[in-house]
Amino acid sequence: MRRSRWVLAVLTATTLAVTMTAPAAVAAKPKTIPIQLLALNDFHGNLEPPQGSSGSITAIDPSGATVAVPAGGAAYLATHLARARATNPNTLTVAAGDLIGGSPLLSAAFRDEPSILALKAMGLGDSSVGNHEFDEGSAELKRINWGGCHPVDGCFDPPRRYPGATFYLAANVLENRTKLPVLPPVSVRNVGGARIGFIGMTLEDTPSVVTAAGVAGLTFLDEVRTANQYAKLLRVAGVEAIVVLVHEGGTPASQVYDYDCDANGPGSGLTGPIVDIAKGLDPSIDLVVSAHTHQSYVCTIPDPAGKPRLVTQASAFGKLYTDIDAAYDRRTRDFVRSSITAKNVIVTRDVTPDPTVAGIVAKYQGLIGPIANRPVGYIAGTILGRGGSTPERPLGDVIADSQLAATSPAATGGAQLALMNTGGIRADLVYPASGTEGDGVVTYGEAFAVQPFNNNLVTLDYTGAQLLTVLQQQFTGVNAASPRYLQISANVKWTADLSKTGADRVVADSITIDGQPLDLAATYRVTVNNFLAGGGDGYLELANGTNPLVGQLDIDAFVAYLTANTSTSNPLTPPPLTRIAFL
Template sequence: MNISRKTLLASIMLPLILSIGTVATAAARQYSEHHDTQEQDTGIREIASLPLHWLDSEHKGKSNPASWVHFKILGFNDFHGHLSTGRKVGGRPVGGAAVLAAYLEAAEAKSKNGAFIVHAGDQVGASPPVSALLQDEPSITFLDMLANDYCEKSDNEQSDDDHDHKRMSHHKKRNFRQQKCNVIGTLGNHEFDEGKQEMLRLINGGNYVTGPFLQKEYKGAVFPYVSANVIDNATGKPLLKPYVIRRIKGVKVAFIGAVLKETPTIVTPTGVAGLSFIDEADAINSYIPELHRQGVHAIVVLIHQGTRQRYYGGPTDAEVGTLHGSIADIVNRLDDDVDIVVSGHSHSFTNALIPNAHGKKILVVQAFSYGTAFDDIDVAIDPRSDDIVEKSARIVTTYGDIGPGLSPDKDVAKLVAKAEAMVAPMVSKVIGTTTAGISRSANAAGESPLGNLIADAQRRKMGTDFSFMNAGGIRADIPAGKVTWGDLFTVQPFGNDLVTMNLTGVQIIQLLNQQWVGQPYPRILKISGLSYTWDNARPENDRIVEVRKADGTLLDMAASYSVTVNSFMAAGGDNYTVLTTGTNRVIGSNDLDALIEYIKAMPQPFNAVIEGRIKRLN
C-alpha cells in the first residue's frame, strides 16, 4: 500500500529478537580489512544518525503486536567462491563456507518461525581455484546444502506461489524450520563472466564440457534465482523469474531480484550477448501491481548494487540521510511496499533505514564479501495488513574462533575438503617466494605494488611501449612466503587474453581521463612504461597534467605507441571506450601465464613496490 510512515516515540518500541554471533564493536575496525577493492568507491560514506526506528506508524493503535508473525532473513553477498578458510579480520579467522553455514544455522535456530537465506549476487565468478577450476559448481552445491527439504530444482520454473508437497533432496539438508524453500538468490555481474548459457547451466544443472567434477551429474541449484531486470532479447521477457512468493504462518512475502543496469560495461561483451539490462527500480516497481493482486504487501528486494557506510556494531540505527551512488537513486524510486533491500556489489558494510521519495523508510543492508559476514535481519508482519511492521538488522562477522565458528558445519566442510583435494595438484605448484607479500592496496594517487608487478609482466610479455591494467581484475594480494600457482590464480582468476594495439598520444590522454569520466567512482589504472601526474581539482575530463615515458621524455601527442591491455579492457570494459578504437590489434598470451612467466624469471625472493609512477595533486 502506498502509505508513508513516520518514526514512533521510543516509549512504544518493542524489543526485537536480537541476532546471534559476536559483532566487532571497536571503532578501529576498518572497512578495508573486510572488503575487496573491486567495484567500489574510494571513500567512506557517512549517513546522519537519527533516533531508532522500529515500527511503522500506520499500525499504531490499530494492531495487536501479539498477532505479528516474526521471522528472520539471513543474507550474504559477493561470496565469489570463497569456500575455504584462511581470511582474517583484525588478525582473527573469518569466513569459509563451513563456518558461514554454522552461523546461519545458529541464527535460524533463534527464530520461532524460521528464516529465509538469501544472496545478493556474485555467488560465483572471480573465484579462487577451489571453486573456479571446478566451474564454480561447489559454490552452488554449498547453497544447495543450506536449502531445506522443500526446495527443488524446478522452483526456478514453478508458479509464483509455493508447493505444498515435500521432497527428498540429494543433499543432506540443514534442519531449518521454514516450511517452504528457504533459499533465494539473485544474479550479480560476475554470474555473466562466461555468458548466458554457462550461467543457466550453473542454475539448471548439467555437466560442463570438461566435467564431471564433484558430482557424477551436476544437479544445479535446487533453490530459485530471481531477476526482474535482465531481459532475454530473443523473447523480450525476463531471463529468469522476476520474483518468488513465500508464505510464513499464513502471510505472504515476495522476494524480487535485480542486478546493476551497468553490467554490460563491466562484463565482456560475449558475457552479456543477447541480453538487455533495464533500470532496476523501474523493473522492480513494475511487478508491484501484480503482487498486490496476489495479496502481497511485504516485499524484499535482492539487488546486486551497493554503496558504503561507516561500520558500526549492533542493530540498525535509524540513520536517515543520503546514500551516495546508484543505489541511492534506486531506493529513492522504490514503491512504498518495498521494506527491505539486501544489497551487494560494493563488498562493504551497509545497515541503514533510508527514505524513498515518499519518506517510506527502507532497510538497506550489505555484509561485506566472501562469507566473512552476513545480514541477520529480524522481521515482523502484521497479518491484518499483510505488511512488514518491524525490521532491524545486524551485520554479523563470521569469526572462526568463537561461537558457531568453533563448530563448522561438518557436511559443508566435507564438500570443501573434497574440492580442495581435487584441485590440489595444480594449485600447490610453487612459482616463487616473497619475504613480505605484495599488496594490491593503492596509495592516494592510485598506484599499488601488485598493480606495478602485473603491468610490468604484461608489458614484458608483449614487448610494448606501455601497459595498462584495470584494478578490478586484481582480486587478491600475493601472500608472504612460498607463492603457488593457486595464489596467482586467485590474484588473476578471469583468464583474460593480453591484447596489443596502437594508440596515439592523444588517445592515451583520453584513456587516462576515462579513469574518471563516465565512472561511478575513480577507476585508476595500473601502468608500466610511463608515469603521469593528475590533478584532483581539475574537471574529470582534464585531470592529466603531464605524461612521461620511461626515459623521462614527455608523451608526444601526435606519435603512435604500442600498448598492452587485457581482453576485457580491449572490448571497452569498465568504460575505457577509447581502447575500442586502437589499431593493429593482436591477441597474445593469457594474463595469468604472463604473470607466472615473469615471476619465475625474477630474482628470488621477488618483490614489487610503489615507485611514484602515478602522482596526485590536490
C-alpha cells in the same frame, strides 16, 4: 510486453519458487509472525577462508581501538547461519548476487559448481544475479541455475549430475530474442504462514563491467522501474510483503562493520548509486538487500512517501551475514515496517566448521591440490592488490609489468607499455603464506586468486592522443563519481591534479613513456586484457585500438613473471608507488 504477459511471468515464477513451511499449531494465532532473513552478497566462490585483507573485518575492540578480525570460510559461514536459523523457525536465507565469478581456483577450476553446492547446503533459497554471474555468458548462467554438466568440461562428479542452483532471480535482464527475463524475475516464499515476495536484479550498468561476450543477446533494464513494476504485480497476486535483492551498492562513511549509518540522520552515512535507487523504489517495497561494492552497512533511506526503509549490505567473501528481523502482520499480510531491524554479524573462525560444507570443500581440495599447491614464485613481504587503499596498487604494478614482459617481444605483440584495471585484481599476495608451503612461497592457487578471470592479453595500436583520452576516462563517464585508476607498467609515469575535476585531473604534459613525453601524434603498442580491450570499466577509448594481437592468458603471464624473476634468494619485494604522482 503486454501487462498480461508480465503477470504470467510473475505468477509462473511464483509457482516455481513457493516453498511451504507448516506453521506450528497454536490455540490462538498471534497477530504477527516473527520473520528472520539471513542475507549474503558477493561470496565470489570463497570456499576456503580468504587471506590477507580479503579475510578480515574492521571492528572496534572494547578499548576503542580499530582491529582486524579474521573472518570468512564457507564451513564457518554455514555454522553461523545454522545457529542464527535455530533461533527462529520462520527463517529464510537470501543473497544479492556475485556468489560466483572472480573466484579462487578451488571454485573456478570446477566452473563454480562447488560454491553453488556449498551455498545450497547452507540453505540459500533466493538470490539476485550479479554482474559476475554473467562472466561466462547467459547460457552458462542458465546451466549454473538449472543444472547439468558443462558442455565442454563435462561432469566433475560423474556419479551425481550437477543439480543447479535454482535460486537465481533476474527481473531486469531480458533476452533480446524472447523479450522475457533470462531467469525467473521473482520468488514468493511461504514461511510460517507469511507470504513474502522477492524481486532479484543486477545493476543496469552490468554491460560496462562484463565482457561483451558475457552479456551478448541481453538487455539490462533500469532497476527502479523494474522493481516498481514487479512490486505492483506481486500485489496483484496478493503478496504485500516485498523485498528487493539488488546487486548495486554504496559506500559507508566508515569501514567499521557495525558503523551507525544513521548517526547524523537517516542515511547520512551512505553515498553511491544505491541511495538514489532506494529513494525511487515504490513504498510497497519493505526492505532492500544490496551488494556489489563489498561494503558493510545497515542504513535507513526514506522511500518516496518519506517512510523509513532499511538498506543493507554484508561486505563480501562470506565474511559477514546480515541478520534481519521483522514482524509480519497476519491481517494486512505485510511487514510492519517499523518492526524491521538489521545487524551485520561477523563470520568468526572460532566455531566448529559445518561438517557437510567442510566435506564439500575437502572433496574439491583433494581434486585440485596438486595444481593449487605448486610453487610459482617467492615474495619478501605482503604485496597489496585488492586490499590496497591507494590509487596505485603494489600488486597492480607487478601485474602490469608481467603483462608488458609477456608481450614486449615482437613475436608476442611488440608492446611498449601495459595497462591493467584495478577491479581485475582480486586478492593480495600475503606474507607469510597461510598454507604449508613455507613463508614467502607463492603457489599457483594463490596467484590464481589474484588473476582468476582467464582473460587473454591483447596488444593493440593507439595514438598518443588516444592514450591521453584513456587516462582521462579514469575520471569521466561512469568513473566520474568514483574514479577507477589504471595500473601502469614501470616505464609509464603521469601526474594527477586532485584540485581539478573530470578529465582535467590528468596533467597532460606530465605523461612520459620510457622517460620521453607522450607524443600525441605517435602510435604506441599497448597491452591490456580482453575486458579492457572491449572498453570495459568505462575505458571506452580502449575499444578503438587497431591491429590487435591476442596473446596468452593473464594468469599465465603473471605466473611466468613470478617464476622468471623471483627465487628463494631473490624474493619479490613490494614495489614503491612512484608511477602516479599527485598534486
